[in-house]
Amino acid sequence: MLYFHLFAIMKTKILLSIFSCALISNLAIAQNKITSEVASAIKVASATQIKTDIAYLADDKLLGRKPGTPGYKMACDYVIEQLKSNGVKPAGDNGTWLQSIVMRNATLAPNFTASIYSNSNSTDLAAESGITINPNPTATTTSIDAQIVFAGYGITAPEKNYDDYKGLNVKGKIVLIVRGAPSSFSSSESAASMNVATIQKNALKHGAIGVITATIAERPANTGPVRPAVARPIMALMSEKGELIVCASFTSEKLKLAGTLNFSVTNKILNDAGKNLTTVLENLKKGETQSFASNLKIKAGYQTTHSDFTTYNVAGVIEGSDSKLKKEYVVHSAHLDHMGVGRAVLGDSIYNGAHDNASGIASLLQITKIYSELKQKPKRSILVLAVTGEEMGLLGSGYFAAKPTIPVDKIVANVNTDMPGIIAPMLSITALGADHSTLINQVNEAAAYFDLPVEPDPEPNENRFVRSDQYSFIKEGIPALHVKYGNKTADGKNNLDLFVKEWRAKYYHKPQDDINGIFDFEAGKKYAQLNFLIGYLVANDLTKPSWNPGDIFEKKK
Numbered sequence: 438m439l440y441f442h443l444f445a446i447m448k449t450k451i452l453l454s455i456f457s458c459a460l461i462s463n464l465a466i467a468q469n470k471i472t473s474e475v476a477s478a479i480k481v482a483s484a485t486q487i488k489t490d491i492a493y494l495a496d497d498k499l500l501g502r503k504p505g506t507p508g509y510k511m512a513c514d515y516v517i518e519q520l521k522s523n524g525v526k527p528a529g530d531n532g533t534w535l536q537s538i539v540m541r542n543a544t545l546a547p548n549f550t551a552s553i554y555s556n557s558n559s560t561d562l563a564a565e566s567g568i569t570i571n572p573n574p575t576a577t578t579t580s581i582d583a584q585i586v587f588a589g590y591g592i593t594a595p596e597k598n599y600d601d602y603k604g605l606n607v608k609g610k611i612v613l614i615v616r617g618a619p620s621s622f623s624s625s626e627s628a629a630s631m632n633v634a635t636i637q638k639n640a641l642k643h644g645a646i647g648v649i650t651a652t653i654a655e656r657p658a659n660t661g662p663v664r665p666a667v668a669r670p671i672m673a674l675m676s677e678k679g680e681l682i683v684c685a686s687f688t689s690e691k692l693k694l695a696g697t698l699n700f701s702v703t704n705k706i707l708n709d710a711g712k713n714l715t716t717v718l719e720n721l722k723k724g725e726t727q728s729f730a731s732n733l734k735i736k737a738g739y740q741t742t743h744s745d746f747t748t749y750n751v752a753g754v755i756e757g758s759d760s761k762l763k764k765e766y767v768v769h770s771a772h773l774d775h776m777g778v779g780r781a782v783l784g785d786s787i788y789n790g791a792h793d794n795a796s797g798i799a800s801l802l803q804i805t806k807i808y809s810e811l812k813q814k815p816k817r818s819i820l821v822l823a824v825t826g827e828e829m830g831l832l833g834s835g836y837f838a839a840k841p842t843i844p845v846d847k848i849v850a851n852v853n854t855d856m857p858g859i860i861a862p863m864l865s866i867t868a869l870g871a872d873h874s875t876l877i878n879q880v881n882e883a884a885a886y887f888d889l890p891v892e893p894d895p896e897p898n899e900n901r902f903v904r905s906d907q908y909s910f911i912k913e914g915i916p917a918l919h920v921k922y923g924n925k926t927a928d929g930k931n932n933l934d935l936f937v938k939e940w941r942a943k944y945y946h947k948p949q950d951d952i953n954g955i956f957d958f959e960a961g962k963k964y965a966q967l968n969f970l971i972g973y974l975v976a977n978d979l980t981k982p983s984w985n986p987g988d989i990f991e992k993k994k
């Protein structure tokens with residue numbers, strides 16, 4: 438397999454089979470910007486300290502760092518101590534290190550009612566497990582009675598010349614959508630378009646009051662009994678005044694119904710309008726919108742119980758050196774939470790999250806250590822952010838991006854660190870999301886400095902770009918990236934993805950992801966150094982990062 442240098446691809450549109458010539462030119466650029474002070478500061482990053490930090494954060498006594506537990510608070514305290522010793526200053530609420538957040542657990546009461554009806558007949562959806570209703574984090578009692586409108590994928594993407602809402606009136610109605618995107622969308626465009634929160638927000642913008650997802654495949658016969666149609670509890674972050682700030686599956690108090698219809702109800706709605714599901718799906722894939730107003734209505738009433746507790750983001754700042762630009766920020770982030778105690782696997786029930794994401798936090802701490810070593814700080818300020826609730830749907834970062842402790846329009850970029858995957862030497866990288874913006878320039882400069890080829894995402898179908906906290910910033914219109922390993926291996930087989938897949942099967946989101954797993958702490962050090970340098974180059978560049986003109990993420994604000 439060849440390694441493609443993205444910078445070279447962008448500049449020349451020619452795929453170079455040898456990346457060295459591009460590396461040399463980038464190295465020359467990088468060396469002008471990377472002073473000897475920066476070069477020597479980079480060397481303070483410590484593999485031993487990364488191991489120490491991971492060992493503490495992933496210790497059994499922290500019980501998997503679940504938000505709302507003492508173990509999570511211990512993790513916050515540890516990070517604060519480390520940031521203090523690295524010369525970082527607090528940047529949370531009112532001069533503290535913490536941003537306090539009310540986390541709400543919302544649970545649907547089982548006695549809900551729901552029916553689908555027309556003038557001539559009515560079907561009880563509750564009795565037949567026809568609908569799964571998402572709990573409403575904004576109200577304890579909710580009711581709705583509205584017409585169904587089918588809105589295809591629920592996508593409005595003018596830059597792709599695609600709009601499921603064209604000519605459709607959904608005001609006061611329930612939008613029915615299928616999850617997907619036209620085949621002309623790239624993997625990151627599809628992933629972003631299929632995001633439930635994005636779909637709901639778009640529907641609300643068009644005046645809808647309900648958004649339900651269609652089930653488009655029959656349930657396989659041998660998958661056990663049908664589960665009762667009660668949604669699992671959901672987590673939402675609320676302001677102290679009780680406003681909904683972020684929730685992955687129920688995004689606004691204007692929404693009266695969110696949920697999923699089963700396969701037979703989906704078919705019933707399409708058949709009633711004289712449509713065939715297979716044909717509709719085929720046409721949607723081709724980019725031909727299939728929207729229509731149904732004659733059917735849904736009537737539902739349900740109750741949600743709420744239980745609230747407090748959780749925290751940890752925020753710190755390293756002040757920039759330029760009197761003007763220091764009012765702008767580059768955010769280095771990583772999530773601090775993990776999944777707590779859960780179902781036992783091989784006799785262990787503590788989900789320690791050593792890789793996910795104690796290793797990212799350990800990297801973040803080394804990044805701050807390098808900044809603290811610099812006498813001449815970068816022009817812009819650096820905001821250091823350890824967030825809560827990532828595992829529950831990017832909640833803490835979503836909260837910070839919506840209610841930052843600094844002005845949101847002063848955040849120029851986000852460099853996120855989630856589960857670097859330090860299980861082997863880091864010999865090449867991929868920078869998720871960077872090629873959507875000018876951030877690819879700093880990625881290429883920093884990677885060239887460390888002799889690391891930059892590869893396209895080896896696993897585009899994993900949609901990793903929208904699966905971690907950088908996505909919360911992207912949704913606010915802030916260019917962001919997340920560095921992952923590329924595929925290069927020392928033996929020349931360049932199949933690191935296979936090793937990662939094996940690792941994932943055994944360790945990912947399992948209690949086995951503890952300090953006794955597979956680690957390459959030297960790779961962790963290199964990862965931290967590289968991420969520092971990317972952030973540093975962005976923070977020190979006179980030009981503010983920007984999305985590529987016409988990019989799908991450009992106008993998401």
Ligand SMILES: [Zn+2]
Nearest residue numbers: 793794828946
């Ligand atoms: Zn995770």
